Amino acid sequence: MYGLQQGEWRDLVLSVNVHKKERRLTPYKAAGYLHRALQQVSVEILAEALGFKETSTLRKIAGLVALPPDVASTVEWGSRRGSISMSTAAELLRFGNSDLIREAITSAIEHDLSKEEARQVVQIWVRTSESVHECVLRALKSRTRIERSELILGSLLSTSAREISKSLGGEALSRKLQLLLAQRFPTVIPKALRINGDRFSILLSEADALALRQALNGKSIEATLTESVERISV
Structure with a gap:
């Protein structure tokens, strides 16, 4: 049809x-x-x-x-920590450039921007032509408290991990993976962890993001998550 x-x-x-x-x-x-x-x-x-x-x-x-494909999986129908809503993403598409849209979506998730705040960010950019980062900071000044987070984006590296992700579905796999990571990195507490197909996103506080990098000791988060997914039985 x-x-x-x-x-x-x-x-x-x-x-x-x-x-x-x-x-x-x-x-x-x-x-x-x-x-x-x-x-x-x-x-x-x-x-x-x-x-x-x-x-x-x-x-x-x-x-x-x-939407740039590498951040498209972070867009949900409604609001959820570690992602942005469809309406918020639609506001940020007004940047019109893939690199700017990607940066704006990442910042929106890290700062948990509302649709109204996202609209304000774009309006500031149109008026001033400042960087996305500066526009976000300007929009955040109206908040009583600013809490900074860090968004890590990546992809599952192996075919077997992708097949497990497809078989279990994003929600079920995200829950299982969160438990596995809690066992492996007990001092790191993600604010949100999501897998959609072969792509994943992890939202962390700045302190937890630093702790995770130190715990990885030079190993990539993509390799670590891929190995963790491969250990999950379907």
Whole structure:
């Protein structure tokens, strides 16, 4: 339907314009389906078919196809620590440049920016042409307290680890991996740890990020997480 296979259309219907915490598709995956469908039909017809009363939300979701792939997995339908909401990501897409968008999304997760704060960051950038970092700091000045975190992004390195991730699903694997890391690095407490497909993100306080690097002793976090996933039985 509209250029999509039957199963793809079903998953799209069960993922957009619904009010469920867990959905069939991530926002980025849904954006890809919408982008394909919009090559076949107008946004008005597609919005009506998916139960939207207007087209603005559908356009916003479809626009997420422009997300840099390495940060796309951090975008969720709603707000959750260690990720950003679809609405917040849509605001940051207004930077219009992949490098700036990537930096803005990373900063948004590290500082737990709201949609309104993300909009303010972009507005400051438009007015001043300052760096993303400076724009974020300006937007944060209205907060009573600023808590800095660090976001680590990476990918699973082996085929077997990717297959385990696909088999278990992101939520189940994230929980198992968090337990394994707690056993291996008991002094490091992530604020959030997420795996989506072959990509992962870890949100840490500055102190915990430093402690993790010291504990790794020169070994990459990607290699360490890959080995941990490979030890998980499906």
